[in-house]
Amino acid sequence: MTVTVANSERVVLITGCSAGGIGHHLALELAAHGCRVFAGVRTLSKAQTLADNARIEAVELDVTSNESVEAALAHVLAATGGRIDMLVNNAGVLCAGPAVEVPLAQVQQVFETNVVGLARLCRAVAPVMMERRQGTIVNVGSVSGYVATPWIGLYAASKAAAHAYSDALRMELAPFGISVVVVAPGSVRSNLVANHNELLAGDYTSRYQLARPAIEARTGLSQNDDTTPVNLFARVIVPQLLRKSPSAYITYGAHSAAAWFLYYVPPVIRDYLLGRRFGTHQLAKDLPSVAACPFSGKKAGGGAGCPMSGKSGTVSCPITSPTAMWLVLGAAVVGGVSALFK
Template sequence: MEKVALITGCSSGIGDATARSLLHEEWTVVATARNTEDLEGLADAGCETAELDVTKPAQCTNVVDDVVERHGRLDCLVNNAGYAQLGPLEDVPTRELHRQFDVNVYGPHRLIRAALPHMREREDGTIVNVSSVSGRVATPGMGVYNGSKFALEGMSDALRGEVSDYGIDVAVVEPGPVETNFTDRAEAEIGGLDRSGAYEQLYAFFEDASAVNGVGAVPPEAVAEVITEAAVSPDPRSRYPVGRAGRFGVAARFLPDRWLDAAYALVRRFSR
């Protein structure tokens, strides 16, 4: 019997590439997004598709239950849906902080809670949470996004120990910059802030698309390949940094805070 994966955030980028990658592995793939019209290409490729807004609790539960009812199993949940709210912490309203966590943290939590009873019953399953290098090292102007990904990393670490006795694996995938429309969304989010006027140099830095996307960005297919590796492995690693920038960024968490602060100050100085 084919294994079954449920993937969130499949309208483009990493989610789309992951759905196609798992299809290539001959899995049954249920690709989801808020707008199913964005999934037509995946449907044509052979995916099942479903509408899913991860901020809607009932919809999260219903989608998972529907997958299990139709296929009798859920082998892998890939929590990929997410976005970045950039901006200095002072300038980001609390309502936007809540919205960031609603998608990047509460959304995965809703789906994990819906999936675990089914995985426990079969004593098998893998949960792959797509985090970021930003979930391991924080940078000025990204505190809200950092906070959401740090939270996802912490929940994943706790969950891994909680479910290991039930044959369930938890893996975190940590890309660096990725060549997707993630940058456009991030720029839109930062553009809607009511600026205090105290951080214009920081805004100028982030309004340069290269500052968000970064040198060394990898294609979404590279991230999808790593997610697939975690999904198909009988003993996945707890963490998978992706790309040179991702591996370097994750390693940076071991540097002393003073070194990191000095590095950020140097970047600001040369970006003036």
């Protein structure tokens, strides 16, 4: 469907509008508020549910491709007489799993989409707004950008980067009358988790296999019953975006208050609380010890006991302490000397 744009209507370009996601519902809500919306999707078939809305036109748009961005932008500008009043950078992918075991190809994918793709759209659209001395750029971050938790460290890093980029952009574009807003969702039920790659599947061998239940629970945290429905999230956020002077940060959704609290908590306390919540403390208990007895050469894990203490598991051998070691060596020397003079 081709959208006819009146001069009095706001023109909005949104990325990542596949059915069921945050961008999809933001598009519907912005259209309900009288905006003309161009909903970007990588595959047009993923926007079929938007096709019946007279204020929304689906546009093929892949944020990781310069050619795709240029083609989509040219289409929007031709249809609107050369203007875009609001850009919503919503496209994003989740990256879940132990940070040191995520394949580099996936690390590159998450940053290419969540950071480079965001910057690519800003570079393309900002000059249009700067020429007209008005506009709003909305970058969708996450409360994970405030506080990283175990098992989604790289996703959190990409969102923290988006926040920092937005902070600089806000100051640089202010002289041109352009507002830059970070929307940081809490736990919102959307299609983001359904589209992520599972790192511990199949034959993948991981040192974190014992933590697999904790990793899966963290990955699916936003899909629990106590999280915020995506349509409610859109209804709350859109009126704030349409204000004449929107806030620099808009945070909403389940668990967002906890994230704000943890942001100001000293790291030692934050690590303890998050470690207990997301399984790293339990993993420390479940992992077998790898410390070897200096006398037998046997490792303490797997039930092998220390020949000196008779203890097993993660209990350290008493001989490994400096004081005990000197006492043992001293006793050995005394015993050896005594044997010579017998």
